[in-house]
Amino acid sequence: MSANSWTIAAARDALRKGEISATDLTMACLTAIDAADDLGAFVHKTPDIALEQARTAEARIKAGDAPSMCGIPLGIKDLFCTKGVPSQAASNILGGFTPEYESTVTTKLFEAGAVMLGKLNMDEFAMGSSNETSCYGNAVNPWKVDDRRLTPGGSSGGSAAAVAGDLCLAATGTDTGGSIRQPAAFTGIVGIKPTYGRVSRWGIVAFASSLDQAGPMTKTVRDAAIFLQAMAGHDPKDSTSADLPVPDFEAALTGDIRGKKIGLPREYRMEGMRAEIEKLWSDGAAMLRDAGAEIVDISLPHTKYALPAYYVIAPAEASSNLARYDGVRYGHRAKLAAGDGITEMYEKTRAEGFGKEVQRRVMIGTYVLSAGFYDAYYNRARKVRALIKRDFEQAFAAGVDAILTPATPSAAFGLGEMSSADPIEMYLNDVFTVTVNLAGLPGISVPVGLDKQGLPLGLQLIGRPWEEGDLLNHAYVLEQAAGFVAKPTKWW
Amino acid sequence: MSIDIDTARRVAKLARIRVEEADLPALAGELSGILTFMEQLNEVDVTGVEPMTSVTPMRLKRRKDEVTDGNIQSQVLKNAPDAREGFFAVPKVVE
Numbered sequence: 064m065s066a067n068s069w070t071i072a073a074a075r076d077a078l079r080k081g082e083i084s085a086t087d088l089t090m091a092c093l094t095a096i097d098a099a100d101d102l103g104a105f106v107h108k109t110p111d112i113a114l115e116q117a118r119t120a121e122a123r124i125k126a127g128d129a130p131s132m133c134g135i136p137l138g139i140k141d142l143f144c145t146k147g148v149p150s151q152a153a154s155n156i157l158g159g160f161t162p163e164y165e166s167t168v169t170t171k172l173f174e175a176g177a178v179m180l181g182k183l184n185m186d187e188f189a190m191g192s193s194n195e196t197s198c199y200g201n202a203v204n205p206w207k208v209d210d211r212r213l214t215p216g217g218s219s220g221g222s223a224a225a226v227a228g229d230l231c232l233a234a235t236g237t238d239t240g241g242s243i244r245q246p247a248a249f250t251g252i253v254g255i256k257p258t259y260g261r262v263s264r265w266g267i268v269a270f271a272s273s274l275d276q277a278g279p280m281t282k283t284v285r286d287a288a289i290f291l292q293a294m295a296g297h298d299p300k301d302s303t304s305a306d307l308p309v310p311d312f313e314a315a316l317t318g319d320i321r322g323k324k325i326g327l328p329r330e331y332r333m334e335g336m337r338a339e340i341e342k343l344w345s346d347g348a349a350m351l352r353d354a355g356a357e358i359v360d361i362s363l364p365h366t367k368y369a370l371p372a373y374y375v376i377a378p379a380e381a382s383s384n385l386a387r388y389d390g391v392r393y394g395h396r397a398k399l400a401a402g403d404g405i406t407e408m409y410e411k412t413r414a415e416g417f418g419k420e421v422q423r424r425v426m427i428g429t430y431v432l433s434a435g436f437y438d439a440y441y442n443r444a445r446k447v448r449a450l451i452k453r454d455f456e457q458a459f460a461a462g463v464d465a466i467l468t469p470a471t472p473s474a475a476f477g478l479g480e481m482s483s484a485d486p487i488e489m490y491l492n493d494v495f496t497v498t499v500n501l502a503g504l505p506g507i508s509v510p511v512g513l514d515k516q517g518l519p520l521g522l523q524l525i526g527r528p529w530e531e532g533d534l535l536n537h538a539y540v541l542e543q544a545a546g547f548v549a550k551p552t553k554w555w
Numbered sequence: 556m557s558i559d560i561d562t563a564r565r566v567a568k569l570a571r572i573r574v575e576e577a578d579l580p581a582l583a584g585e586l587s588g589i590l591t592f593m594e595q596l597n598e599v600d601v602t603g604v605e606p607m608t609s610v611t612p613m614r615l616k617r618r619k620d621e622v623t624d625g626n627i628q629s630q631v632l633k634n635a636p637d638a639r640e641g642f643f644a645v646p647k648v649v650e
Contacts, residue, residue: 258611259610260613302616367595368595389571394634403646414574422572426586430562450599452610503611
C-alpha cells in the first residue's frame with residue numbers, strides 16, 4: 064500500500080520507527096497529487112515548501128523530538144492564510160493575494176512538524192455545498208459509479224477529494240453550516256467541526272464569524288483526534304477562542320460507551336426522507352445500542368427553523384465581513400473608465416471579483432441588516448437561534464450524552480445537476496448540520512455505509528460543548544461497528 | 556415578502572455591487588424567493604427571548620491597550636493593487 068494512502072496514526076508510528084522518512088512520505092503524496100489534476104483538489108501546489116518542511120521534520124524525528132503530526136503531509140484549504148503562498152478563498156477578488164502572515168492553525172501545525180503539500184479547492188468564500196462556486200473550477204469526487212462526475216460536497220470539497228483520493232494523509236477544513244461534515248459524508252471520510260471557540264479563527268478568511276470553525280478532515284476517527292489536538296487551543300489573537308485546556312483527544316478513544324445515552328431527534332425524521340438514509344440511521348443506532356449505549360427518542364422542536372435562521376444570520380455576517388474587499392488594500396481592482404470615482408471603483412471591483420452566489424448572499428445580508436428590516440429578519444433570527452440552542456441544552460440536561468442524526472439528505476450528486484435549481488434547494492444540503500453551528504456544538508461525520516449505487520453515506524454525532532473527546536469516542540465506536548473500508552476505484 | 560426592482564437596485568447600491576439594469580428583475584426574483592423562505596421564522600413565538608449575542612457563554616478576553624505591532628509599512632502595502640509613496644492610492648475622492 065503506497066504511503067500516501069496511510070493514516071496519520073500509521074505514518075506517525077512508521078516515521079518514529081524509521082520505517083519511512085518524512086521525505087519519502089511527502090514524495091509519495093506529491094507524486095499522487097501530480098497524477099490527480101482531474102480531481103481539481105489542489106489549486107496551489109507547494110512542493111518546495113513541502114520538501115523543506117519534510118527535511119526539518121526528519122531532523123526532529125532523528126533527534127527524538129517528534130510530536131504526533133511531525134512529518135505528516137497535509138492539504139490546506141485555500142481559506143487559510145499561508146505566508147507567501149496564494150490564499151484566495153477560491154475567489155477572483157483575492158486574485159494575486161499572498162499573505163504576509165500565517166494563520167494560527169497553520170502556525171500550530173507547522174510548529175508540530177506537519178508538512179504542507181499545497182492549497183485546496185473550495186466554494187468561493189466557503190459559500191456553497193458542491194464546490195461549484197470556486198473561481199478555480201470544480202473539485203471532483205474520487206467516487207464514481209457511472210459516467211457522471213460527482214460533487215465532493217462543499218464548501219471543503221477540495222479537502223474531501225484530496226483525503227478520499229489519497230493525495231494527502233489529511234486536510235484542514237472549515238465549517239460554517241456543514242462545510243466539513245457534508246463533504247466528509249459525500250466522500251467516505253471523517254470530518255469534525257469542533258465546539259465554537261476550540262480552534263482559533265485568526266488568519267482564516269472570515270465568512271460568518273459567529274458560526275465559522277476550522278477542523279480536521281481525515282481517513283479515521285483516530286486521525287481526527289490526533290489532528291484536532293494539534294489545531295486546538297487558546298489564541299490571544301482570536302478573542303472568541305476559549306481559554307480552556309485541550310484534553311488528550313486520542314486518549315479519549317477507549318471504545319467503551321456502555322451506559323451512555325444517545326438521543327435520536329424526532330424532528331430530523333424529515334418528510335420525504337430517503338428510505339436508505341432512514342435505514343442507515345437506524346442501523347447506526349443499533350450499532351451504538353449493541354455497544355452498550357441506551358438509545359432514546361428526543362425532541363429538538365425548533366429544528367425546522369434552523370435553515371431559515373441560518374440563511375439570515377450567515378449572509379448578514381458575510382455582508383459585513385466581505386465589505387473589506389474594496390479593491391484598495393489587497394486583491395483585485397477593476398479597470399476604471401475615465402471619470403470613475405471611488406464608488407465606481409468599489410462597485411465595479413466587487414461585481415467583477417465576487418461570483419454569483421457570493422453576490423447573492425452579500426445582498427441578502429445587506430437587505431436583512433438594512434434600516435426597517437433589521438428587527439424583522441436579523442433580530443428575529445438571532446432569537447430563533449437562541450431557541451435552537453436551548454433545545455440542545457434541554458436534551459443534554461436530560462442526560463443525553465450524544466445525538467445521532469444523518470449527515471446529509473442524500474449521497475453525492477452529479478456536478479451541474481443542481482445548477483438550474485433554486486438556491487434554496489442547494490441550501491437543503493445543510494439541513495442536518497446547520498443546527499450544530501447555530502448552537503456552537505461539536506459535530507462529527509462518520510462514514511457508515513454505501514447507498515444502492517455504491518456511494519458513501521455518513522452519520523453525524525453531535526456532542527456536548529467542549530466534550531470533543533467524548534464525541535470522538537462515540538464516533539470511534541460507530542466507526543468500528545460500521546467497519547467502513549470501501550475506497551473509490553482510481554479513475555483519474 | 557416580495558422585492559421589487561427598485562428595492563433590488565437599492566440593495567445592490569448599499570452592497571456596492573454593480574448590477575446592470577437588465578439583470579435587476581432576475582435579482583429581485585431570486586432575493587424574493589430567499590426572503591419568502593425566511594418568512595417561516597414568523598411562525599415562531601419569540602416572546603421574551605433575547606437575541607443571541609454569543610454562542611458560548613464566555614466573557615471576551617481583554618488585553619492591555621498597548622502597541623504590539625508596527626513598522627511593517629512595506630508588508631501592509633505589499634498586496635495593494637496601487638500603492639504609491641507609502642500610501643494606498645485610490646481614485647479622487649473629493650472634488
